[in-house]
Amino acid sequence: xxxxxxxxxxxxxxxxxxxxxxxxxxxxxxxxxxxxxxxxxxxxxxxxxxxxxxxxxxxxxxxxxxxxxxxxxxxxxxxx
Numbered sequence: 075x076x077x078x079x080x081x082x083x084x085x086x087x088x089x090x091x092x093x094x095x096x097x098x099x100x101x102x103x104x105x106x107x108x109x110x111x112x113x114x115x116x117x118x119x120x121x122x123x124x125x126x127x128x129x130x131x132x133x134x135x136x137x138x139x140x141x142x143x144x145x146x147x148x149x150x151x152x153x154x
Contacts, residue, residue, distance in 0.1 A: 075120065075148045081108040083129070083140040108144060120148040
């Protein structure tokens, strides 16, 4: 299975957390903190085989927010 999603790289500032429009955009896109995102995948019974990161997307599309595009290739534990 191959998954590509946006993840947060660090906690948001208090000002960012209080920005309702920003929080609405992040929730709509499903952003998770990077390590929590990977843990959800392994908790679901998958092992992570490869992770590709694109941190430049933050500058191009997210006005410098601490986000990256995370692409994960996974295999089922006990499977191929």
